[in-house]
Amino acid sequence: MAILLKTVDLRKRFGGVQAVQGVSLSVEERSILAVIGPNGAGKSTLMNLLSGVYQPDAGSLELAGHRMAGLPAHRRARLGLARTFQKIRLFRQLSLLDNVLAGAHLHHQIPLWQYALPAGRFWSDWARSRDEAMALLEFVGLAGRAGERAGALSYGEQRLLEIARALATRPRLFMLDEPAAGLNASEVGFLLERLREIRARGITLVVVEHNMDLVMNLADRVFVMDRGVPLFEGTPAAVQRESRVIEAYLGVDVNRPEVAL
Amino acid sequence: MPDILALVLQQTLNGVYLGCLYVLVALGLTLIYGVMNQINFAHADFVTIGAFTAFFSASRLATHVLGLPDATAYLLSIFFAMGAGALLGYLINAAVFAPLRDRGDELRPLIATIGVSVLLENGQLALFGPIPYSFDSPFTQHTLRLGKIFFSAQSLLVVVVAALAIGGLHAFMRHTYLGKALRAVSQDRETAGLMGINERYLIGLTIVIASALAGLAGALLGPVIVLTPFAGSSVIVKAFAIVIIGGFGNMEGTIIAGILVGIIEAFTVQYLGSGLIDLVVFVLLLAMLAVRPTGLIAERREENV
């Protein structure tokens, strides 16, 4: 299968700390890559480098053959990259629907004058983007609360809304930063099922996650980081056998999946 | 000493003296910003009220009622002005900042302080009228001479008092438990709260200290500026510029920036004319912000995503 995301030797330094170095990734189209590692391993920094919140100090970065290094975040989103955030960053004062609509705006083709004086294309896009947004809210089980403010949702619901909002940009590559953090077991089950469904729709996933249960059940490949450097990459089964990974987690038994690291 | 060197030295001294006045005003703003990320627009009026308090306590109370000599009366009036400032600080915290604090919103307290500012300004206007008061410090008349450089006893007093106040504040922040707690709160509010530091009390205390500094600045500025109910507003915009140049919440930065602005102002007066002071200061401010968006002295911080 074709490679969708390719990085070569990414590096990022903050002050005296080498947060990420030597990260080379190849993610196949329609696959799910999980990125794991202990706290401070540089997983979130890697996410921010990929999505354009930070720019790498060195290294190359390609999405479907488009060079991304140096591009700001919004340009990368236009290339088909979407993400969620570890610390949830919803538009808290806006309704659920408006949150998702903000992601859908990328695909409008409304003539300029119609923004000030709505007519034809404006209304057809208006209706279409609302339908799409409602479908996405339905997809994450929040359609019935479309008019409520995002800030009023529970933690788990906010994570799901962030997923719906990112999907509204119609991404090719969807990156999730700890989507299961703070979720209870049944919520994690629902999340797992939705993520599989998203992949089934042809979207490639990169998931940073601490919840080993989710990682082992979901991922095609697992990328392990420790202190900013890649430690190991392989199938979930191979990762579980790999002694270096277990050592990195300081003796925590990865065969007991319910332990959130 | 060649004339040009004497002139440069003279203007630098004038600038340091002006800068000390600005620092006293700006320090209050930056202290408040440090502990609660808020701007107090009424700070300008605290300065004005400090000046009026000093004026009335020196000219009426101390000389007439207590029968003190002029110099002692003026020195005493400085303390009255600080007291007035502290009281205003206490009141604005109780009335505005404390009730709005938990709303986590930067705009509304700002507007509320603008309302307080309108209230104080027009209250003073109704009480004192728009005609400038002549507030003569007994120290203004004494001129000291050092070679070719001249300065008034008032400017020496200003520098000394400002140095004492800044030094005292610094010592308080470094060496007392309360001061350390204050610094902890301004560095990391959540953690400070977890450590059992009573944030509410400390924020109140900071505002009182900051406002007392404004009162002090008013007492020192009174004899220098045109004393009307709007006197403070002319100083406050420059104080804002200073706070930004020094980096919001950064005390050392504010002190350096304040003296820098004072010196720039002194040289602007000398070479370009006094009408261009604000223009020069703010053009430089915007030029600096274009290059360093978080201030000249503040360190760059990466946003934590």
Added chain:
Amino acid sequence: MSGALPPLTPPERAPSAAAASPVAASHALPSSEPAERVLRPPLRWPGYVAALLLIALLPFALKGAYWQGILVVCAMNVLLAMSLNLVIGDCGQLNLGQSAFFAIGAYVSTVLLKSHGWPFWWAVPAAILAAGALGLLLAAFAARLRGHYLGIASLGFAVIVYQVLVNWESVTQGVRGIYGIRPPPPMTLGPLGVIEFSNPAHLFYLVALIALLVYGVLDNLMRSPVGETLRSIREDEISAASLGVNPARWKAFSVGLGAAIAGLAGCFYPGFVGTLVPDAFSIVESFTMLAMVIVGGLGTRVGPVIGAVVLTFLPELLRDFGDWRLMVYGIALTLCVLFMPGGMVQAWQLVRARWARQGVH
């Protein structure tokens, strides 16, 4: 390449039944809207018809040149409050220097009119463009500065504009001011006859209709994807960028458009007052505009309009207080922020929600 996900079967159980957090409700609108309502475009023309009627009737209700003059000021303030709301309320950029753009509109139009002999209606677009261009300059700072840093930078921006007006005497006449500025030239409007803008009632009609037009454009804009984009920047810039929004471009759009609208308002001010001095555009004016926006309701559509009306008429209604008038104004402003943090629009919604609840029980 995938399309949007089509509607899927709803999940068997909701992912979480946790109650809405009470903390988040502090700014909350009182009730959530049902999904059907957010999916249907609201009916708006009755509101516009009512506004037109109100504008037509107001000069008959408030007779006399003085009160009709207040009406003109009020219409200008409505324009200014809307222009600032676009920047602070919708896009979340703390702008404390909006008076600068009002000043540019006033001075550019007047100088073109008086010194270069331009016709009024040519000077207006030039003034709008000049204010908008200056707005883009401020927007260049907004692209890099956050929160209070932008606030003070915009304040400094206004101080600079004010100082230029004071010091550039060959063009602006400095503090001496420009005198004898005439109102817009009379217009002949078919059956309505000649509209004389020296008559404050007629000038009010002109400015109020322009304000209504601007309101309509902004109303549509803010309901369109443009509004969604600006609000997403206000709420969280990094998130917005992750969705493909270019924050710098849209901040420039809102600051620039806001500046242009303030410049438009500025075109009518000198002809109404007859003189032009820099002091009419001190930073205090920016604060007044901000107060209108906050008192009415930040980020709402009608809020700034209501705020502008209330804060224009409040000092007039307080005339009995004499010298203490503006002091009472200050107290009213402070109390308003303390007890109606969401402005009058939200306060009204809360009252209405309470009535609705009492009706149910």
